[in-house]
Amino acid sequence: MAEFEKILFKYIDSPDQDRIDTYIKNGGYAALEKAITTMKPEEVTDEVIKSGLRGRGGAGFPTGRKWSFLPKGIDKPVYLCVNADESEPGTFKDRELIEREPHQVLEGTLITAYAIKCKIAFIYIRGEFAYGAKQLNRAIDEARARGFVGKNLFGKGVDIEVIVHRGGGAYICGEETALLTSLEGGMGYPRIKPPFPAVAGLYGCPTIINNVETLANIPHIINRGASWFTTIGTPKSTGSKIFCMSGHVNKPGNYELPMGVPLRELLFEHAGGVRDGRNLKAVIPGGSSVPVLTADKIDVRMDFESLAEAGTMLGSAGVMVLDETTCIVRTAQNLAHFYQHESCGQCTPCRQGTYWMLAILHRIEHGQGTMEDLNTLTDICDNIEGNTICPLGDAAVPPVRSTIRQFREEYEYHITHKKCLPGTSPARFE
Ligand SMILES: Cc1cc2nc3c(=O)[nH]c(=O)nc-3n(C[C@H](O)[C@H](O)[C@H](O)COP(=O)(O)O)c2cc1C
Ligand code: SF4
Numbered sequence: 001m002a003e004f005e006k007i008l009f010k011y012i013d014s015p016d017q018d019r020i021d022t023y024i025k026n027g028g029y030a031a032l033e034k035a036i037t038t039m040k041p042e043e044v045t046d047e048v049i050k051s052g053l054r055g056r057g058g059a060g061f062p063t064g065r066k067w068s069f070l071p072k073g074i075d076k077p078v079y080l081c082v083n084a085d086e087s088e089p090g091t092f093k094d095r096e097l098i099e100r101e102p103h104q105v106l107e108g109t110l111i112t113a114y115a116i117k118c119k120i121a122f123i124y125i126r127g128e129f130a131y132g133a134k135q136l137n138r139a140i141d142e143a144r145a146r147g148f149v150g151k152n153l154f155g156k157g158v159d160i161e162v163i164v165h166r167g168g169g170a171y172i173c174g175e176e177t178a179l180l181t182s183l184e185g186g187m188g189y190p191r192i193k194p195p196f197p198a199v200a201g202l203y204g205c206p207t208i209i210n211n212v213e214t215l216a217n218i219p220h221i222i223n224r225g226a227s228w229f230t231t232i233g234t235p236k237s238t239g240s241k242i243f244c245m246s247g248h249v250n251k252p253g254n255y256e257l258p259m260g261v262p263l264r265e266l267l268f269e270h271a272g273g274v275r276d277g278r279n280l281k282a283v284i285p286g287g288s289s290v291p292v293l294t295a296d297k298i299d300v301r302m303d304f305e306s307l308a309e310a311g312t313m314l315g316s317a318g319v320m321v322l323d324e325t326t327c328i329v330r331t332a333q334n335l336a337h338f339y340q341h342e343s344c345g346q347c348t349p350c351r352q353g354t355y356w357m358l359a360i361l362h363r364i365e366h367g368q369g370t371m372e373d374l375n376t377l378t379d380i381c382d383n384i385e386g387n388t389i390c391p392l393g394d395a396a397v398p399p400v401r402s403t404i405r406q407f408r409e410e411y412e413y414h415i416t417h418k419k420c421l422p423g424t425s426p427a428r429f430e
Contacts, residue, residue: 004232004240004257004258006240006256007217007220007232007239007240007256008097008101008104008216008217008242008256009101009242009254009256010026011023011101012096012100012101014026017100018100018101018135018138018139019142020139020142020143023101023103023104027223028104028107028219029103029107029143029148030219030223031107031111031218031219031220031222032107032110032111032148032153032219033154034222034223035115035222036114036153036154036158037154039222041114041115041117042115044111044114044115044222045064045068045115045116046064047064047221047222047225047226048063048064048067048115048218048221048226049062049064049065049068050226050227050230051064051217051221051226051229051230051238051239052226052229052230052236052237052238052239053214053217053218053221053229053238053239054237054304055210055214056093056211056212056213056214056241056242056316056317057083057174057210057211057213057214057316058088058211058286058287058289058315058316060237060304060314063210063214066198066208066210067112067115067116067208069196069198069199070116070198070206070208071199071206076204076205076206077118077119077120077205078117078118078119078205078206078207078208079118079121079122079201079202079203079205079206079208080109080112080113080116080118080120080121080122080207080208080210081121081122081123081124081179081180081201081202081207081208081209081210082105082109082121082122082123082124082210082211082212082215083124083174083176083179083210083211083212084098084105084123084124084125084126084129084132084212085124085125085126085167085173085174085179086129086174087126087171087173087174088171088174088287088288088289088318089287089288089318089320089335089338090244090246090247090284090287090316090319090320091244091287091316091317091318092244092246092254092318093213093242093243093244093254093316093317094212094213095126095129095132096242096254097212097213097216097242098125098132098135098136098212099131099132099135101216102132102135102136102138102139103139103142103143104219105123105136105139105212105215105216106136106139106140106149106162107148107218107219108214108215108216108217108218108219109121109162110143110148110149110153110160110162111218111222112208112210112215113160114158114160116208118160118208119159119160119161120161120162120163121160121162121163122162122163122164122202123136123162123163123164123165124165124167124173124179124182124183125164125165125166125167126167126169126173126174127166127167127168127169128169129166130166133164133166136164137164140162149161149162165183167179167182168182168187170342170344171338171392172188172189172190172342172343172344172390172392175188175190175390175391175392176197176209177190177191177193177197177390178190178191178344178390179209180197180201180207180209184202184203188344189344189346190344190346190389190390190392191389192389217229217239232258233258233259233260233303234259234260234301234303234305234306236303236304236305237259237260237303237304237305238259239258239259240256240257240258241256241257241258241261241302241303241314241317242255242256242317243255243256243257243261243302243317243319244316244318244319245266245267245270245271245321246318246319246320246321247319247320247321247322247323248274248278248322248323248325248326249267249271249272249273249274249275249321250271250272250273250274250275251270251271251272252271253271255270255271257270257302259302259303259304260301260302260303260306261301261302262299262300262301262302263293263298263299263300263301263302263319264298264299266302266319267280267283267298267319267321271319271321274323275321275323276323278323278324278325279295279323279324280298280322280323281294281295281322281323281324281326281328282294282295282322282326282328282406282407283295283298283319283320283321283322284318284319284320284399285300285302285307285312285313285314285315285317285319286307286312286313286315286316286317286319287315287316287317288318288320288335288338288395288399289313289315289391289394289395289396289398289399290307290312290313290315290398291311291312291313291398291399291401291402292312292322292398292402292403292406293310293312294406294407297310302314302317311402312398312402324423325424325425326424327365327410327420327421327424327425328403328407328410328411328424329361329403329410329411329420330365330420330424330425331403332361332399332400332403332404333358333361333362333364333365335399335400336354336357336358336361336396336399336400337358339354339357339392339395339396339399340355340396343393343396344392346389347387347388347389347393349383349387349388349393350384350392350393350396353380353383353384353396354384354393356376356380357377357380357381357396357400360373360376360377360380361377361400364411364414364415365414365420367414367418367419368418369411369414369415370415371412371415373415374404374408374412374415377401377404378404381397381400381401384396384397385397
């Protein structure tokens with residue numbers, strides 16, 4: 001691949017990049033000034049629509065189009081909620097952006113607030129990210145001292161306040177409607193959609209929810225233009241992506257590369273290949289909620305369309321690598337445990353289905369399974385999918401369904417031999 005000029009991580013290794021002086025020296029806050037002093041809010045939204053930017057939180061919804069769904073001419077405040085809850089297993093990109101480039105996140109938040117005419121933006125940050133919250137609050141204080149946060153920004157009569165809110169400590173609080181309920185002070189229970197948050201969100205008011213990485217792209221789109229952004233990545237998945245490489249790789253970590261980078265290149269050229277020279281068994285390419293790819297399927301490009309064509313998803317781009325020593329049943333059990341634990345319990349198919357999936361996988365892994373269990377697991381998946389209030393239930397299905405589809409013989413081996421395949425041991429996601 002030709003040399004790629006990083007966008008979001010360009011200055012991440014500069015000393016003091018988290019301080020406002022360094023951020024400004026490296027071009028920071030020029031986009032905010034440009035937006036507020038030379039563009040109308042609608043023009044900012046149009047530029048983001050033209051850029052083709054799609055949400056980086058998992059679903060890949062076009063960002064500018066989401067903003068354009070806000071109802072026009074109603075007499076209610078508009079809110080922006082930045083989703084910094086980052087709890088998807090295998091995903092750790094937003095944390096790095098927040099801790100090391102907090103002003104980039106803040107500038108994206110401020111420009112977005114301007115575009116959607118929001119006066120109070122919330123950054124809902126995962127409760128455990130104490131350092132991230134501290135970094136964001138310091139960034140807000142520094143930006144306020146320069147006149148970038150608060151009242152009458154750039155003398156243009158624009159008021160924007162930004163509030164950091166520490167999250168409720170549950171995976172479900174990252175689901176956008178649960179995030180709103182939690183921010184309002186309630187338990188993080190998802191709400192039925194419609195109404196969508198753009199129409200009735202925080203305190204019943206129109207609300208936009210965007211992921212941290214999504215918004216970190218906004219200053220660059222405003223500075224360099226939508227047409228520049230569309231030259232990066234693929235026609236339908238524009239821009240760069242931060243890929244979180246974890247599991248059995250030699251160089252785990254975050255890698256910013258153009259959308260559409262081949263998975264093989266990402267794994268073997270950037271992340272140093274499979275740990276200890278072992279063979280690859282499988283890759284979970286988009287966080288724990290997406291179908292697994294077997295080792296022979298890694299000649300796929302890492303963008304929304306290519307991964308969908310390959311039968312999986314880009315999701316949050318948490319790429320988990322499993323080498324040949326991994327027990328697939330144990331992996332599925334591990335992930336099922338996560339979803340069972342994190343289900344909020346509101347809907348029966350998710351509450352009961354995740355419980356039974358875990359119980360059955362546990363008994364297969366421990367030598368007490370039957371062949372009929374494989375059908376029961378598939379039945380449970382069928383009963384969860386599409387029958388729940390929020391996508392957590394659906395997200396619990398792919399790790400089970402896809403591993404049964406792709407590694408059925410390994411499940412059958414557990415059932416007939418009452419043990420793991422020789423040479424495999426429980427997976428660990430480091
Ligand atoms: C169970 C669950 C957890 C989620 N967790 C997060 C999260 O931690 N961060 C995030 O940005 N999106 C998360 N999402 C997706 C959000 O609901 C929402 O789609 C996203 O924040 C929208 O931002 P985007 O359009 O910029 O991607 C989660 C979704 C589900 C179903
Ligand atoms: S799908 Fe699961 S997590 Fe989502 S609302 Fe229903 S019970 Fe709660």
